[in-house]
Amino acid sequence: MPYIDGLSLGSTVAAAAVTASVWLVVLAAYRLFLGPLARFPGPKLAALTGWYETYYDCWRRGSYWVEVEQMHQKYGPIVRISPWELHVDDPDWNEAYKVSSRLNKYYWYYRFVGSSDAAFGTADHDVHRIRRKAQQTYFTLDSVARFDNELDRITSKLVSRLQEFKGTDQPANLSNAFRCLATDVVTEFAFDKSYNLLDSPDFAAAFQRTLRDFPEIGLWHRHFGLILNILDLMPRWLTKIINPAGIDVVDFMTDIGARTDRLVNDYKKNTDPDERSNIIHQMLDSTTLPAADKLNWRLALEMRTLVGAGTETTGATLTAITYHILTRPEKVNRLVAEITEAQMKRQTPLKYQELQQLPYLNAVVLEGLRIATPVAGRLPRINTREAMVYKSFSIPKSTPVSTTQRLTHFNPSIYASPDIFLPERWLVSPAERKNLEKYLQPFGRGSRSCLGIHLAYSEIYVTVAKLFGNFKLQLFDTDFDDIKQVHDFFSPFPESDKGLRVTVL
């Protein structure tokens, strides 16, 4: 029987197969030999197909970073890691982060957060500037200093929770405790209401475990799309059946929406600008943020992103610092002696600004940020206006180019014996120290760098000081494998989810 204008089904299929094959051959030839990225070094398979990256990201669970490291070892400082993207491993190359270049983020890569309408996930440079500006005055050093008392209250709660473990054989899971603390801090700071996760008897263990699944789901969403949208639409009852532990996370996210609505209503009732004690009001006050960006759903998206940005990062840093210090008794002694001496001179709790002045603590924090490198993901940027240059290579405009902080933080020519936690490396002459600081970039670079940097630093200093100033801790059934990066789910994740556990002596 004729199928299409006289052609049989068999010949239609054959014609389609020939067309597809020709198209694939042309595409392969373009990607490998003819396209503008063909001259960049790298494995041919990665240049040929995006499935190469998908395989490592999805099936090998966020392990493309290991491949990318190996590509650099084999092919040099600039490599083509996919048909579309280049990656640079050169600590001195900053072109992709120059503020004046007005670069975009790479939409495809960042869609893993499912929030391209929040400042963090916004691809376009100009739109991002407006969204960030509406928030940034809320995150200044002064603003964080005004938060001192709240920070003291929340960190003291961690201390009193850990007192419960003192002298018992029961281990405390500090990985979970730190993430509870970070969530309580960021929610209190940003929307004037702490979620009090530190009150949870087991430091919200099930909640934290479920929360840790999301970045991995995000990776699948990056590659296949729709996944986060489907989860978003899933009714609560269905989530309850599929993943009962997930319900707490759903409720948490829903509550952030409800909290946003409440704050928007308060704003409408109260027009006194001195009463602004949360970031929602700050954004509503903005004269540059367009009306569409002041809608409740978008403000809630910013809130959820803040919680996401401020929790895992700070939690991972505190976990790394505590683990590494506890494996070296001489470092514990030195840190405790410095904190105790400073505290004895003061009747009230030491504040962030004072703690920053303690040389060893300061070195511990910097080294902790280096070795934790709490943002594991590469940070791709796109210059749509002109070509970027790397040495003899001209990078065609609109090409995504990324770098990975970990490669710089573990570069042995900058940080000798990079795998060793060595706060002492920071206690050197001012000139040497300046050089080390120049390459320490845990908070990112350029116009997209971390908005919460002062809040993060204050949390880390105050928590470490209180932890080691108040307790003698001992690692419990925890070794380096329990904290070391195996997966790049944008945040670094270890293989196991056991976490850092300690007994409180």
Ligand code: HEM
């Ligand atoms: C140790 C703790 C932290 C580290 C290492 C860290 C690191 C980073 C990095 C590297 C970026 C840039 C990511 C990119 O280029 O795609 C970033 C962005 C961001 N971080 Fe943090 N962060 C930390 C804590 C926080 C905290 C406590 C908050 C506060 C709520 C926060 C809020 C943000 C926001 C809003 C952005 C997006 C900024 C923008 O796009 O304009 N971060 N962070």
